[in-house]
Amino acid sequence: MTVIFILIGCSLVLALVFLGAFFWSIKSGQNDDLVTPGYRVLFEDDNKEQQAEQPEPTVQ
Amino acid sequence: MSSVLNATKQAVLCYHCGDEVKNGALHYDEKSFCCDGCKTVYSILQQNNLCNYYNIEQTPGNAIKTAISESKFAFLELPEIQEQLHDFNDGKTARVTFYIPAVHCSSCIWLLEKLYRLNAGITSSRIDFVRKQLSIVYKPAEISLKQLVVLLSQLGYEPLLSLNDVVKKNDKSTQRSLIKKIAVAGFCFGNIMLLSFPEYFGFDSYSRQNFPLLFNALNIVLALPVFFYSGWMYITSAIKGIRSRYINIDVPLALGIVVLLVRSLYEVIAEVGPGYFDTLAGLIFFLLVGKWFQSRTYDFLSFERDYKSYFPLAVTTIVSGKEKSIPAGQIQKGQRLLIRHGELIPADGILMRGTASIDYSFVTGETQPIDKVLGEVVFAGGRQMGAAIEVEVVKEVSQSYLTQLWNNDAFKKVDTSRLVSFSDTVSRYFTIVLITLAIGTALFWLVMGDGGKAWGAFTAILIIACPCALALSTPFTMGNALRILGKNRFYLKNSAVVEKIAHTNHIVFDKTGTLTQNNGQQITFTGVLGEDEKQWIAAITKSSAHPLSRGIYENLMLTNPPQPESCEEVAGKGMYGVVEGNTVLIGSASFMGIAPTKENAGSFEATTTKVYVQINNVPKGYYTFTNKYRQGVEPLTKELDNDYELHVLSGDNDGEREALTQWFNSRNLHFNCKPQQKLDFVQSLQTGNAQVMMIGDGLNDAGALKQSDVGVALTDEVSNFTPACDAVLDAVELERFPVFLKFTKRCVTVIHSSFGISVLYNLVGLYFAVQGTMSPLVAAILMPLSSVTVVSFTTGLTNIFAKRLKLLK
Numbered sequence: 001m002t003v004i005f006i007l008i009g010c011s012l013v014l015a016l017v018f019l020g021a022f023f024w025s026i027k028s029g030q031n032d033d034l035v036t037p038g039y040r041v042l043f044e045d046d047n048k049e050q051q052a053e054q055p056e057p058t059v060q
Numbered sequence: 061m062s063s064v065l066n067a068t069k070q071a072v073l074c075y076h077c078g079d080e081v082k083n084g085a086l087h088y089d090e091k092s093f094c095c096d097g098c099k100t101v102y103s104i105l106q107q108n109n110l111c112n113y114y115n116i117e118q119t120p121g122n123a124i125k126t127a128i129s130e131s132k133f134a135f136l137e138l139p140e141i142q143e144q145l146h147d148f149n150d151g152k153t154a155r156v157t158f159y160i161p162a163v164h165c166s167s168c169i170w171l172l173e174k175l176y177r178l179n180a181g182i183t184s185s186r187i188d189f190v191r192k193q194l195s196i197v198y199k200p201a202e203i204s205l206k207q208l209v210v211l212l213s214q215l216g217y218e219p220l221l222s223l224n225d226v227v228k229k230n231d232k233s234t235q236r237s238l239i240k241k242i243a244v245a246g247f248c249f250g251n252i253m254l255l256s257f258p259e260y261f262g263f264d265s266y267s268r269q270n271f272p273l274l275f276n277a278l279n280i281v282l283a284l285p286v287f288f289y290s291g292w293m294y295i296t297s298a299i300k301g302i303r304s305r306y307i308n309i310d311v312p313l314a315l316g317i318v319v320l321l322v323r324s325l326y327e328v329i330a331e332v333g334p335g336y337f338d339t340l341a342g343l344i345f346f347l348l349v350g351k352w353f354q355s356r357t358y359d360f361l362s363f364e365r366d367y368k369s370y371f372p373l374a375v376t377t378i379v380s381g382k383e384k385s386i387p388a389g390q391i392q393k394g395q396r397l398l399i400r401h402g403e404l405i406p407a408d409g410i411l412m413r414g415t416a417s418i419d420y421s422f423v424t425g426e427t428q429p430i431d432k433v434l435g436e437v438v439f440a441g442g443r444q445m446g447a448a449i450e451v452e453v454v455k456e457v458s459q460s461y462l463t464q465l466w467n468n469d470a471f472k473k474v475d476t477s478r479l480v481s482f483s484d485t486v487s488r489y490f491t492i493v494l495i496t497l498a499i500g501t502a503l504f505w506l507v508m509g510d511g512g513k514a515w516g517a518f519t520a521i522l523i524i525a526c527p528c529a530l531a532l533s534t535p536f537t538m539g540n541a542l543r544i545l546g547k548n549r550f551y552l553k554n555s556a557v558v559e560k561i562a563h564t565n566h567i568v569f570d571k572t573g574t575l576t577q578n579n580g581q582q583i584t585f586t587g588v589l590g591e592d593e594k595q596w597i598a599a600i601t602k603s604s605a606h607p608l609s610r611g612i613y614e615n616l617m618l619t620n621p622p623q624p625e626s627c628e629e630v631a632g633k634g635m636y637g638v639v640e641g642n643t644v645l646i647g648s649a650s651f652m653g654i655a656p657t658k659e660n661a662g663s664f665e666a667t668t669t670k671v672y673v674q675i676n677n678v679p680k681g682y683y684t685f686t687n688k689y690r691q692g693v694e695p696l697t698k699e700l701d702n703d704y705e706l707h708v709l710s711g712d713n714d715g716e717r718e719a720l721t722q723w724f725n726s727r728n729l730h731f732n733c734k735p736q737q738k739l740d741f742v743q744s745l746q747t748g749n750a751q752v753m754m755i756g757d758g759l760n761d762a763g764a765l766k767q768s769d770v771g772v773a774l775t776d777e778v779s780n781f782t783p784a785c786d787a788v789l790d791a792v793e794l795e796r797f798p799v800f801l802k803f804t805k806r807c808v809t810v811i812h813s814s815f816g817i818s819v820l821y822n823l824v825g826l827y828f829a830v831q832g833t834m835s836p837l838v839a840a841i842l843m844p845l846s847s848v849t850v851v852s853f854t855t856g857l858t859n860i861f862a863k864r865l866k867l868l869k
Contacts, residue, residue, distance in 0.1 A: 005274070012251065012278075019247050026236055036189040039166045040173070043116070 076102050077216075078119030097124030101215055105171070108178055113171045120167030122216035132400065133213075135374030135385035136206035136221075144373075145205065145221070147195070153183065154200045158219035160212070163192045172217065179203050179211060194219070223368040223388050223406075235355065242348045245290040248282040249341035255279055256338045260837050276328045279337040287321050291344040309487035309531050312494055316526025317344065323519040336523065339839045343528050346847045354535035354555045358546060363553040364784050367441070367463050367759055371406050378450060391457055400448045407440050407453045408460040414449035418442035421573075423462055423759050431633075441759060465735045465763045481559055482811055483534045487527065494525050501830045520834040524825030528843060529818030529850040533811050537854040541807045544862045549778065549790035550800050557786045559811075560770045562804040563751050567700060568742060568764065570756035571710035571720070574774050576687035583615040587673070587681015596639040597673060599624045600646060604635055608671055612646070612683055634671070645674035652679065689719070692795025697723040699798035705750070709733045709741060711760055739763030759783050799865050806861040814854050821846040 025031065072081040075091040076098035086093040089106065093099040101121055105113055113120060135141055148155040163172070168187075172194055175185045181203030185196045194217075198208060212219055255275045298314035301307060317340065324335025362369075374385050376398040383398060388406050391397070396412065399405055405418070416432035423441040432438055438451055440460035457463060465471075498521040505514035538555030545552060552558065569575055589597070598621035601613040627637035634647010645652060652672045671683040700706060707728040708720055714731040721729070730741065738756075742764045745752050754761065754768035757775060762783035765771030773782035776791045789797065825842050828834045862868040 004271070008255075008274075008278070015247060015251065019243060022243050023240060026239060031236075031239070033188045033190065036169060036187060039169050039189065042166070043170050044112075 073119060074098050074121075074123070075114065076119065076121035077123040078121075079123055095123065097216070100124075104178070104214070110171060110174060110177060113167050116170055117165045117167040120165050120171075122162045122164075124214075124216050128210060128213045128218075129400070130206070130210055131376075131383070132403075133206050133209050134376070134383075135387070136209055137204070138374065138385055138387065141374055141387060142205055149200065152199065152201070153197060154205075155195060155197050156205065156208070157193055157195045158209075158212070158221075160192050160194050160217050160219050162217050163187065163189065163194075168217070171215070175211075179207075182208070221373045223371040223373055238348065238352055238355065241290040241293075242345065242352060245286050245341060245345040245348055248286045248290075249338070249345045252279050252282050252338045252341050255282075256334065256836075256840070259334045260840070272334070276334055279335065280325065280328060283321065283324070283337040283340055286341045286344050287317065290348060291317050294344075294347070307488045307491050309483050309527065312487060312491045312525070312527050313347065313531055315491075315494075315522055316528075319519050319522040320526075323523070334836055336836050336839050339523070339836070339843050342840075342844050342847075343526065346528060346844070346851075347531055350532045350535040350539075350851075353539040356539065356542075357554060358551050361551050361778065361788055362782075363786065363788070365782065367466060367762070370404065370441070370759065371457070372404055375406055376400075388457060391453055393453055393456060395453045397451045397453060398448055399444045399451055401444060401446060403444055405438055405440050405442045405444065405451060407457045408455040409438055409451035409453045411436050411438055412450045412452050414447055416449050417445045419445050421758075462735065462759060465739070468736070468739060468763055471763075471766055481534070481556065482808065482815075483530060486530065486815060490527055490530070494522070497525075497826070497830075498522050516834075517830055520829035520839075521826060523839060524829045524834060524842065525822050526843075527818065527822075529821060529846040530815060532847055533814035533818065533850050533854050536851050537807050537810050537814070537858055540855045540858045541804065544858065544867050545800060545803070548796065548800065548867050549793045550797075551778070551788045553786045557770060558804050558807055560751075560786070561753065561801060562808045564704070564753040564770055564801075566705045566707065566745055566750040566752045568707040568709055568745070568752060568754045568768065570738075570754075570758070570761045570764075571708055571716065572687065572712060573757040574755055574761075575689055575693055575708070575720075577690050582686045582688050583611055584684050584686070585681060586684060587679075589673075589680060593675055593680065594618060595621050596624075596642055596644050596675065597646065599639045600627055600635055600637045600644050603627055604629055608685065609635065609646070611685065612671065615683075642676050646671060648672070690791065690794055694723060696795055696797060700801075703801075707741075707745075709738045709764065711735075711738075735760040735763050739767045742767045755789070757782070799867065803861060803865050803867060806865075807858055810854055810857045810861070813857075814850050817853060818846060818850055821849075 072092050073079070074081050074094035076093055079094045081092050081094045086096065086099050088099050088102065091102065093102065098121060101124065105111055136145075142149075146154050146156050160172075162168070169189055172187050173185055175196065176182045179202075181199045181201075183197040183199065185194060187194045194212075196208065203211075209219060209221075255278055258271065258275070294310050294314045294317060297308065297310040301311055320336050320340040320343070324337050324340065327333040327335045372388055374387050375391060376383050377386055378384075378396045378398055391407050397406070397409065411432050411434055413434070416436075416438055417429040418432060418438060419429045420439075420442045423439070429445050430442075437454070439462060440455075440457065441462045455461075458467065498518050501521060502514045502518035505511075505517055535555065538558045541558045542552050542555045545558075552561075594616055595618060598613055598616045598618040601609040601616075602621055603624075604610070604613075622639055625638040625641075627635065629635045630647070630651065634645065634651040636643065636645045636647075638644070649670065649672060652674055671685070673680045673682065697706060705728070706724055708724050708730065710716070710729075710731050711733055712731060714729075717726070717729060717731070733741065738754075738761060742752050742754055746767075746769070751770075752768045753770040753772060754764045755772045755774055756762075756765055757773060761773075765773065765783055765785045770787065771785040772787045772789050773785040774789050774791050774794065775782050778788060778790050782788050793800075821842065825834070825838075828838060859868060
């Protein structure tokens with residue numbers, strides 16, 4: 001049963017790592033804006049697409 | 061494809077902004093545009109390969125109806141202004157955050173984050189969609205702040221730069237630290253629970269080994285951060301409360317927490333038991349979650365704006381014939397200001413040059429511009445419409461007609477709330493009863509000669525009676541009510557407002573812009589007009605941009621009026637012209653040669669405007685422009701009349717008295733109220749012990765909104781600015797307002813009944829506690845059980861009430 005000591009130690013350390021990760025995410029501001037990144041991720045990389053269409057720029 | 065064809069059949073829509081293209085579309089790149097502004101934006105985007113803007117959302121643009129003049133932003137070259145705006149600037153890189161009201165769709169996000177492709181000086185830009193804030197990192201050596209703002213304005217995203225900071229700085233630190241505290245409490249709570257399980261079930265193999273020693277030691281280690289980090293604010297708050305001789309709900313909570321810790325430590329160290337660490341951590345965790353639930357608010361709204369948020373950052377002065385920008389704070393008496401089209405007048409002054417047509421909608425809610433002639437006083441807060449004017453300042457910004465309101469005491473008080481919340485009232489008595497009971501029991505056992513039991517019972521009472529459930533019922537009920545009302549477009553500043561609303565018994569309405577609509581005037585003609593004559597009037601008014609002429613033209617609904625032979629507009633007076641050989645005169649009374657009376661002259665806050673018509677020197681009659689009352693005013697007043705005393709405060713003359721007496725008691729109608737008088741009126745009601753709710757919309761109601769117990773700002777567009785208030789109501793929901801009020805009363809009932817539940821739990825717990833037989837297991841079960849019951853009871857019941865009142869689907 002002494003294995004319990006090791007297991008508890010491991011589980012606590014592991015949980016502390018996750019707690020630390022959560023603290024880091026708060027500190028880095030990941031939770032400040034929960035709306036905009038949702039839109040941002042939907043935008044496609046438009047560079048190639050637009051280049052392929054080649055609109056003729058009409059300078060006036 | 062078919063939808064596109066349909067659209068072209070019905071109306072041509074501008075490719076950029078989606079407005080209907082009316083007279084003569086501009087074509088460019090096989091696309092139609094409504095104006096030059098829209099076309100220019102398109103061409104800029106097209107040249108920079110940014111046309112994806114139009115693919116994300118259809119017609120995402122903002123119409124630019126007036127040309128962007130660079131001189132408008134000349135003040136951005138002033139170092140003191142730049143310093144004020146920059147978040148950071150070391151000469152090489154600078155960061156600035158703008159509030160951009162025009163942000164509205166995902167295309168906006170896309171484009172505003174691609175700014176670096178438009179100008180090499182821009183390093184990056186990030187947008188916060190909800191707050192409509194754009195942070196830009198740029199190189200000041202390559203693009204100046206002014207050029208940056210001009211670029212944004214050219215794209216249709218003009219930032220709002222005002223005297224007050226409209227950008228919300230990082231005020232998230234409190235929210236962030238609360239979340240961290242919850243995380244720590246939750247982490248420790250979970251682990252302590254885990255380590256306590258063997259104890260609960262009393263396994264033989266567990267107690268025979270060294271486990272209890274280790275587990276209890278670990279529990280202490282885990283409980284300390286919960287107490288000293290997460291729960292510490294309850295201790296400090298309780299001490300603060302006691303120092304100011306005021307027992308708030310944190311006092312019994314802090315007492316319970318401290319006793320829990322002390323008794324648990326004693327038990328573990330004295331090796332008499334495992335202690336109550338699980339109860340301690342759970343209690344603090346639940347309390348913090350309640351606090352967090354209550355503190356969620358509407359980020360995209362601001363409830364704290366004063367006039368400074370409306371006023372410009374800088375103004376243009378004229379010094380010996382030359383234009384010069386100065387910060388608005390430095391305006392002094394006697395200076396001459398240049399006010400361009402669309403700019404706000406920052407201080408009271410006398411009109412020295414040009415024709416003023418001033419839109420006071422900010423102040424009064426009235427959109428009809430008021431014409432002023434040379435030598436007349438123009439009040440701060442008005443917006444000039446038309447050509448530039450020059451104004452000589454007669455009063456400084458803070459002393460002006462409107463702004464001096466903010467010097468009133470009502471704005472200096474931190475909290476004008478006079479209402480003591482239910483939980484505070486209860487917790488005062490609760491604490492006294494609790495401490496008496498605890499000491500009484502301890503004395504009883506001491507007299508009986510059982511010292512151990514005296515200590516046990518004393519601490520057990522304080523632990524078990526800790527009003528956790530009571531402390532949770534208010535935040536969860538009010539927090540849920542805040543959300544439900546928010547879904548129905550009634551936004552509260554914080555959850556405490558729910559209880560304040562429930563206690564009001566007087567409701568004061570502003571008239572202009574609140575009971576009446578901001579736009580959509582009713583135009584009626586008094587007199588007789590032939591069909592020909594109507595055509596002529598349409599011909600004259602068609603060419604004018606003046607809102608009154610436009611109103612008349614649109615009211616006539618004639619599509620093809622004849623071309624007038626001549627047509628002239630006399631600024632601020634009216635129009636005359638010749639159509640098919642007939643002279644037509646349209647305009648104010650004085651323009652017609654009719655002596656101005658109190659009836660026909662326009663006043664500062666006039667509601668009825670008259671426009672006279674004369675054809676071939678024969679007076680034909682006059683058009684009356686009246687404000688339309690909002691839909692639902694009648695059912696609203698009927699519904700509220702039974703439970704509330706209703707009042708109307710109007711800045712206007714009593715021209716609408718008759719209309720208003722159908723809905724309101726004529727005793728309670730007050731006309732010609734200045735902003736200060738509105739404030740005084742609310743105050744006078746309050747001295748008569750009334751709980752007053754004020755509903756207003758303009759800056760002229762700001763004083764009354766602040767003074768009242770609950771200030772509700774009504775607005776047609778929620779994201780627009782509203783004066784400082786406790787709640788913002790979307791105007792379309794005005795009719796349902798009585799339902800909202802009813803709902804807040806139901807919520808208070810919910811709190812009262814959940815209090816009953818928590819008392820019941822406490823009685824059960826106390827039954828064990830006074831006998832000195834409370835096992836840690838009982839405490840560990842009772843505490844979370846009571847919390848969970850109360851939380852589900854309050855949220856469930858508020859949801860049921862909301863469904864019954866049709867506030868939730």
